[in-house]
Amino acid sequence: MSSTVISHSAEHHDSHGHHHEESFIRKYIFSGDHKMIAKQFLITGIIMAVFGMMLSVLFRIQLAWPDKEFPILEVFLGKWAEGGRIRPDFFLSLVTIHGTIMVFFVLTAGLSGTFSNLLIPYQIGARDMASPTMNMLSYWLFFVASVIMIGSFFVESGPASSGWTIYPPLSAVPTAISGSGTGMTMWLISMVLFVASQLIGGINYVSTILNMRTKGMDLWKMPLTIWAFFLTAIVGMLSFPVLVSAVVLLIFDRSAGTSFYLSDLVVQGQILPNEGGSPILFQHLFWFLGHPEVYIVVMPAFGITSEVIATNSRKPIFGYHAMVYSLIGISTLSMIVWGHHMFVTGMSPFLGGVFMITTLIIAVPSAVKAFNYIATLWRGNIRFTPAMMFAIGMVSFFISGGVTGIFLGNATLDINLHDTYFVIAHFHLVMGSASIFGMLCGVYHWYPKMFGRMMNTKLGYLHFWLTFIGAYLVFFPMHFMGIDGVPRRYYAFTEFAFMEKWVSVNLLVTWAAIIAAFGQVAFLWNFFSSIYKGKKASQNPWQANTLEWTTPVEHIHGNWPGEIPTVHRWPYDYSKPGHGEDFIPQHVPFSETMGSNLPHDFEGDEEAERIQAEWNAQNGRKD
Amino acid sequence: MLDTQTETDEKLVQRKAQKFSLWLGMLGMFMMFAAWSSGFIVYSASGVDKGIKTLLPDTFIYSTLSIVVSSLTMFLAHKAAKNDDSTKQRLFLLITFVLGIVFFALQVHAWSVLTDRGVYFVNNNASQSFIYAFTGLHLAHIIAGLIVLVVAIIGITKLPKDGNLFRMDLASIFWHFLDLLWIYIYVFLLLNQ
Numbered sequence: 001m002s003s004t005v006i007s008h009s010a011e012h013h014d015s016h017g018h019h020h021e022e023s024f025i026r027k028y029i030f031s032g033d034h035k036m037i038a039k040q041f042l043i044t045g046i047i048m049a050v051f052g053m054m055l056s057v058l059f060r061i062q063l064a065w066p067d068k069e070f071p072i073l074e075v076f077l078g079k080w081a082e083g084g085r086i087r088p089d090f091f092l093s094l095v096t097i098h099g100t101i102m103v104f105f106v107l108t109a110g111l112s113g114t115f116s117n118l119l120i121p122y123q124i125g126a127r128d129m130a131s132p133t134m135n136m137l138s139y140w141l142f143f144v145a146s147v148i149m150i151g152s153f154f155v156e157s158g159p160a161s162s163g164w165t166i167y168p169p170l171s172a173v174p175t176a177i178s179g180s181g182t183g184m185t186m187w188l189i190s191m192v193l194f195v196a197s198q199l200i201g202g203i204n205y206v207s208t209i210l211n212m213r214t215k216g217m218d219l220w221k222m223p224l225t226i227w228a229f230f231l232t233a234i235v236g237m238l239s240f241p242v243l244v245s246a247v248v249l250l251i252f253d254r255s256a257g258t259s260f261y262l263s264d265l266v267v268q269g270q271i272l273p274n275e276g277g278s279p280i281l282f283q284h285l286f287w288f289l290g291h292p293e294v295y296i297v298v299m300p301a302f303g304i305t306s307e308v309i310a311t312n313s314r315k316p317i318f319g320y321h322a323m324v325y326s327l328i329g330i331s332t333l334s335m336i337v338w339g340h341h342m343f344v345t346g347m348s349p350f351l352g353g354v355f356m357i358t359t360l361i362i363a364v365p366s367a368v369k370a371f372n373y374i375a376t377l378w379r380g381n382i383r384f385t386p387a388m389m390f391a392i393g394m395v396s397f398f399i400s401g402g403v404t405g406i407f408l409g410n411a412t413l414d415i416n417l418h419d420t421y422f423v424i425a426h427f428h429l430v431m432g433s434a435s436i437f438g439m440l441c442g443v444y445h446w447y448p449k450m451f452g453r454m455m456n457t458k459l460g461y462l463h464f465w466l467t468f469i470g471a472y473l474v475f476f477p478m479h480f481m482g483i484d485g486v487p488r489r490y491y492a493f494t495e496f497a498f499m500e501k502w503v504s505v506n507l508l509v510t511w512a513a514i515i516a517a518f519g520q521v522a523f524l525w526n527f528f529s530s531i532y533k534g535k536k537a538s539q540n541p542w543q544a545n546t547l548e549w550t551t552p553v554e555h556i557h558g559n560w561p562g563e564i565p566t567v568h569r570w571p572y573d574y575s576k577p578g579h580g581e582d583f584i585p586q587h588v589p590f591s592e593t594m595g596s597n598l599p600h601d602f603e604g605d606e607e608a609e610r611i612q613a614e615w616n617a618q619n620g621r622k623d
Numbered sequence: 624m625l626d627t628q629t630e631t632d633e634k635l636v637q638r639k640a641q642k643f644s645l646w647l648g649m650l651g652m653f654m655m656f657a658a659w660s661s662g663f664i665v666y667s668a669s670g671v672d673k674g675i676k677t678l679l680p681d682t683f684i685y686s687t688l689s690i691v692v693s694s695l696t697m698f699l700a701h702k703a704a705k706n707d708d709s710t711k712q713r714l715f716l717l718i719t720f721v722l723g724i725v726f727f728a729l730q731v732h733a734w735s736v737l738t739d740r741g742v743y744f745v746n747n748n749a750s751q752s753f754i755y756a757f758t759g760l761h762l763a764h765i766i767a768g769l770i771v772l773v774v775a776i777i778g779i780t781k782l783p784k785d786g787n788l789f790r791m792d793l794a795s796i797f798w799h800f801l802d803l804l805w806i807y808i809y810v811f812l813l814l815n816q
Contacts, residue, residue, distance in 0.1 A: 130637060130640030130644055131641055131644060134644070199648075199651050203647040203648050203651070204644065206644075206647055207640045207641070207647060208640060211636060211639050212636055212637070212640055237651050237654075238650075238651075238654055240651070241651045241652065241654035241655040241658065242655070242657075242658040244655055245654075245655045245659050245662070246658070248756070248760070249659075249756065252744075252752070252756070256744065257745040258744065258746065258752045259745075259746065259747050259749050260662075260666075260749045260752065274747070275747035276672070276673065276748060276749060277749055278666060278669060281665060284661075284662070284665065285658055285662055288658065563629075
């Protein structure tokens with residue numbers, strides 16, 4: 001039998017003096033502790049997600065019942081829903097802010113912010129982040145950005161409404177539409193703060209991973225979660241500054257009168273003085289961030305699911321090295337495919353061909369990941385915890401959404417499908433649903449680590465099935481609308497004869513969206529009530545191998561009461577033949593698991609191989 | 624004894640990580656300029672009436688000189704800190720600071736030279752607006768650099784020896800970066816004028 005009991009708590013020396021009482025403000029508000037910051041990111045992310053979801057329900061109501069009046073909407077929205085019908089310009093604001101919030105505030109900050117902060121120090125064996133102060137700053141910039149973004153609903157002219165991609169000229173000419181005014185300004189301020197937050201956070205993540213790993217934790221012993229957060233942060237660091245550059249020029253065009261993006265415009269009967277600018281320039285700069293961004297959103301979900309699927313299949317992850325290399329491949333390719341968003345901008349067909357090839361190549365590493373997930377599940381001793389359900393759901397969405405990526409990455413097909421509901425269906429499955437499932441998977445799995453209590457499993461299943469079926473019912477029919485040529489962002493399907501037949505499908509989609517939205521109540525209830533009333537968690541409730549489960553359930557500053565454990569093996573020693581239990585944590589040395597060691601465990605260390613051979617001979621074990 | 628040893632070790636690791644973070648941060652800052660560089664190239668190639676269409680003011684030569692010299696004095700300040708010579712360290716840091724201010728003033732002067740020629744920021748040839756964007760964003764970084772210098776000067780008296788030296792390490796890396804960044808921008812603009 002090996003020791004799975006963690007003995008570090010026995011050494012009670014506390015050299016760090018971290019046990020002094022902290023003030024309420026330092027502990028809960030301006031905290032520098034990575035665990036608290038992770039919780040702050042998560043709860044802010046959840047609030048933003050609920051907000052973004054409510055916006056989507058509002059515009060779904062408009063799409064399903066374009067001619068019906070809902071007086072209750074006027075009660076809540078006032079002049080934006082005069083007579084109980086959502087106004088067209090407010091409809092545009094809804095889709096814009098829904099996209100912005102979901103992509104940036106929930107799936108970037110809420111996902112990376114939460115789990116990078118929580119897991120990086122825990123899983124690499126560090127006391128905290130490289131710079132706790134910067135980490136705190138990262139959260140508070142994000143918080144202020146969130147407040148400003150939501151605050152834009154409280155200005156006279158309404159929130160930004162030129163789409164989450166804020167293409168000029170709509171975003172660059174304040175007088176263009178009502179949402180181009182103050183709302184757009186607030187959007188820009190909010191996003192600049194947001195990018196600053198992400199950069200500070202990302203720098204911290206990369207620096208921590210590269211410099212602060214515990215003894216024995218070489219790069220090839222890191223859990224896939226850490227690899228994913230690491231590469232996500234690098235991609236973010238290279239692409240987010242470009243968004244700032246693009247936005248700064250946009251601000252100059254808006255406020256100073258320059259002509260970076262503007263040319264030959266007549267707005268409200270007035271000829272604008274701007275000449276010679278190019279809106280396409282903005283699109284290039286935007287998508288240079290925008291495309292890596294979708295991988296920033298999905299890669300942490302990859303990492304989380306890899307960990308959860310391996311743990312709950314009680315099997316090593318299939319193709320660990322292939323998983324890492326495919327993440328590296330995706331990260332690299334993500335930087336050189338942005339042009340596939342711009343096939344219809346009059347791009348030279350040769351350039352379009354280049355972008356098409358790079359785009360289609362991404363299918364290779366993505367497929368490697370999908371197959372590896374399935375191979376890990378194959379003949380595993382599967383434990384269907386709620387986290388596992390969401391992990392499998394993530395793989396499902398990633399596959400069904402990824403397949404349509406092949407269609408859209410193809411320049412000739414994209415000319416037909418561009419800006420239709422087919423695109424909406426594609427990215428909501430592959431990055432929206434897949435990432436949110438990755439995030440929920442992480443919440444269910446690491447909840448005991450965050451709050452020291454377990455979430456309710458039954459409510460977890462209810463939440464899973466309502467969300468899983470709901471998401472497919474919402475997004476699957478949209479493929480067919482898109483193939484029929486129905487454009488995205490249109491306000492009323494009844495205005496166009498060829499779209500009218502789709503109103504009945506919209507009804508189905510909207511009902512599915514409403515039911516799935518109610519399904520989230522199960523999650524919210526489960527999440528918040530379990531903080532106080534959940535079953536107390538044990539130290540390692542999922543019998544997992546990674547280091548975070550060697551820390552005490554009670555959070556302490558510095559994570560480990562004594563010395564930080566040393567790492568001896570990779571994190572995926574599940575169901576190793578010859579070992580009594582079906583998991584061997586990373587800090588258990590090979591000397592304690594003589595019965596299950598394999599020749600390649602020693603990485604060519606001859607001395608260790610000799611000792612093992614001796615032991616094998618004595619105990620009658622074959623090599 | 625062992626505990627103080629571990630504590631020092633952990634502090635060293637943390638410092639190494641913080642220095643590394645600075646490098647990453649500089650990479651991020653450079654990406655902003657790289658984005659504009661590619662934007663500039665694409666824009667300037669979009670028509671015969673685009674491009675800088677003027678000679679860069681000579682003031683940029685003097686500002687370049689001042690920032691290169693400031694890098695030198697920064698190096699001397701760092702060396703003084705290593706030798707634990709706080710008087711010299713303070714002196715050279717102050718000279719660096721003054722040269723930074725001179726650089727700032729010269730850049731603003733270069734703008735006035737440009738506007739005298741009719742090359743304005745608000746311009747239908749955005750290639751010319753880009754000159755202001757590049758130099759302006761660099762000056763924003765210079766402001767940050769000047770604050771860093773002030774903080775380093777305060778550190779001479781406020782911090783223990785190793786803390787002061789670490790702060791000087793970071794400050795001088797950042798200041799040299801600002802120098803190199805300006806040289807990159809200047810050469811880039813010269814090649815495209």
